[in-house]
Amino acid sequence: xxxxEYTENNILKNEVEDDVVDPWNVVSKSETGxxxxxxxxxxxxxxxxxxxxxxxxxxxxxxxxxFLRRGxxxxxxxxxxxxxxxxxxxxxxxxxxxGPSSSSMHLGHLIPFIFCKWLQDVFNVPLIIQLTDxxxxxxxxxxxEEANKLAYENARDIIAVGFDVEKTFIFSDxxxxxxxxxxxxxxxxxxxxxxxxxxxxxxxFGDSDVxxxxxxxxxxxxxxxxxxFPHIFENKKIPCLIPCAIDQDPYFRMxxxxxxxxxxxxxxxxxxxxxxxxQGPKTKMSASDPNSTIFLxxxxxxxxxxxxxxxxxxxxxxxxxxRQFGGNCDIDVSYQYLKFxxxxxEKLEQIRKDYSSGALLxxxxxxxxxxTLTPILQQHQERRNKVTDQVxxxxxxxxxxxxxx
Ligand code: TRP
Numbered sequence: 001x002x003x004x005e006y007t008e009n010n011i012l013k014n015e016v017e018d019d020v021v022d023p024w025n026v027v028s029k030s031e032t033g034x035x036x037x038x039x040x041x042x043x044x045x046x047x048x049x050x051x052x053x054x055x056x057x058x059x060x061x062x063x064x065x066x067f068l069r070r071g072x073x074x075x076x077x078x079x080x081x082x083x084x085x086x087x088x089x090x091x092x093x094x095x096x097x098x099g100p101s102s103s104s105m106h107l108g109h110l111i112p113f114i115f116c117k118w119l120q121d122v123f124n125v126p127l128i129i130q131l132t133d134x135x136x137x138x139x140x141x142x143x144x145e146e147a148n149k150l151a152y153e154n155a156r157d158i159i160a161v162g163f164d165v166e167k168t169f170i171f172s173d174x175x176x177x178x179x180x181x182x183x184x185x186x187x188x189x190x191x192x193x194x195x196x197x198x199x200x201x202x203x204x205f206g207d208s209d210v211x212x213x214x215x216x217x218x219x220x221x222x223x224x225x226x227x228x229f230p231h232i233f234e235n236k237k238i239p240c241l242i243p244c245a246i247d248q249d250p251y252f253r254m255x256x257x258x259x260x261x262x263x264x265x266x267x268x269x270x271x272x273x274x275x276x277x278x279q280g281p282k283t284k285m286s287a288s289d290p291n292s293t294i295f296l297x298x299x300x301x302x303x304x305x306x307x308x309x310x311x312x313x314x315x316x317x318x319x320x321x322x323r324q325f326g327g328n329c330d331i332d333v334s335y336q337y338l339k340f341x342x343x344x345x346e347k348l349e350q351i352r353k354d355y356s357s358g359a360l361l362x363x364x365x366x367x368x369x370x371x372t373l374t375p376i377l378q379q380h381q382e383r384r385n386k387v388t389d390q391v392x393x394x395x396x397x398x399x400x401x402x403x404x405x
Contacts, residue, residue: 018042022204023247024139026274026284032330033281036074036246036273043249045075045271052079059083060122066343067115067272075246077256078268082241086123091403092239093232094119095223095267097130098158100150101140101287104297105157107373108275108285110380111340113161115243115272120167126232126401127168129158130223134173138212148174152392157296159395160384166402169232170395173219179398183228190218193258202250220248221255224267231398239265245284246271276336280312297381300374307334307366307373314355315362326358327365334362334369342372 019028021039028034040047048068056079057064067073082092096112098105120127131154137147151172158170177183196214199205205214224240226233242252249271256266274284277292285293291310294303314332316322329335329352342348351368354360 021247023250026247028282031280031282033276034274039246040075043075043246043253045077045246045249045269046079048074048076048079048270052076055080055083059087062122065115065118066345067111067118067340069345070339071273072111072340073115073243073270073272075271076269077252078266079241079270082239082268085239090239091125092123092241092268093125093226094123094127095130095240095242096127096244097132097220097223098154099132099136099139100147100154101136101142102295103150103153104295105154106285106287106296107294107337107340109157109287110161110296111272111275112243112245113158115270117161117163119241119243120164124403125167126403127163128223128229128232129155129168129170130220131155131170131172132216132220134177134212134219135216137174138210138216144174148172152396155392155396156384156387157380159387159391160380162383163395165391165394168395169229169398169401171398172396175396176398177219180228180230182230183222186225186228187218187222189262190221190255190258191215193261194218194254198254202254217251217254220251221258224252224255224259225262225264229398232401232403237264240267241270242267243270244272245274247274247284275340276333278306278310278312278333280333281331281336294373294377296377296384298377300378303373303377304370307370311337311366311369313362313366315365316358319361322361323358327355327360327362329355332362332365334365337369338372341376342368 018038019034020026021034026034053064053068056068086092094116096116098109116127131151133147133151136142136150137144155170199214199217203217222228226238226240227235249269252267252269259266277283277285279292287293294306312331312333314328314330314335316325316327332355335352335355338348338351351360351365355365
C-alpha cells in the first residue's frame, strides 16, 4: 500500500499505537504477533465463542475442524444466520479467493483453502474461488499476461487441496469478467454506491494511486452477489459465506454496507488469524520474502533447511537455561506451525507441555515440525502433479454445478 493519506474515519488510524493490519501489510510490534482482541474491536466483528462452536458441531453433525477448535478461525460476521438458515433447509454458497503473485503458493495460503474444503464437505455447498490476477497486475510489477499465467499456476495448487469439481468454480478476473455481463453489471451496481472518499477511508488510497486500484474493491465485492454467476445460481439470490484471513475484511465491510442497498443480503464471514513468517509472529508469511516462506513446491531438503535455519525459536539461549526455565510456545514459530498442521490434539498438548517445561529442546521441536510437514508437502506435490490441463480447464469453465438450490 503506498497511499498513506489517512482520513478521519480511517480504520487504520490507530496504527501508530497498534498493529498494522490491512490487505497489504501485517506488522505487529509485539513478539507474540497481532493482538486479535483489539482487532476484533477495531473491525467490529464477533468472536467465534464456545456457544457458536457448539452450534456449529450440532448443525453439521460433525466434530469441529481443528482450525475452529484452536481458534485459528476466531472471528465472524453473521455466522449464526448462516447456521439458522442452513438448519431450516436454506442453502448458501462459499466464496474465497487468492491474488496470484508467485508461481507457487506457500503454506499460509493453504489455510483458507483447507478450511473451505472442510466446509464444502460438511455443508455440501458450492464454492466460488476468485483469482485476482487483475489485482496483482495493478499492485505489483507484473504484466497482465504474466498475472494471468500465475492465476493458472495457483489454480493447480488450489485444486490439489482436493475440491470437488462438481461443486467448485474457479475463475480468473481477467478472463471471466469479460465473459459474463451479469458479473460486470453487478460490479457497476457496486461502483455506483461507493465514493472515492469512502475507499480512501477504508483502504487508505491516495490521490496518486492509479484508478484501477481505486475501483478494484468492487471487483472483490462482486462475487458476494450470487447473480454474478448465472450458470450456477441462475437469477436466484443465495446468501454468501466468505472464509478468509482477517486482513481481507475491509473489502467485505464495504460490501456489507452496499449489499442491502442493491437488494442483496450482506455476506457472512469467517476470519482466520495470520500464518506467521518463519522469522516470527510479528509478520505473516509472504511470498515476496523467500527466507520467511515455505513454498508448497519446496523439496524435503529445502523444508528442513529453512526450518532449522530460519524458524524463530522460543527456546532459551543455553540448554541448561532451557531445561531449567522452559521455552515459550507463544512466540515459537515451530510450535505455532504445529498448531496449524498437527491434527492430533493430544500430541500437540504434550508437545506444548514438554516445550514449556524444558523437557523438549528447540532442535527436537523443529524435528517434529519437519516430520509433520514433509509428508504434507510431498502429498500436496503428488496431487498437484495429477492436475492435468483438462482438469484445470474443467474447474475454470463456467458451467452448472451439481447442486440443487
Ligand atoms: N485479495 C485477495 C489476495 O490478495 C484475493 C481475494 C479475492 C480474496 N477475493 C477474495 C481473498 C475473497 C479472500 C476472500 O489474496
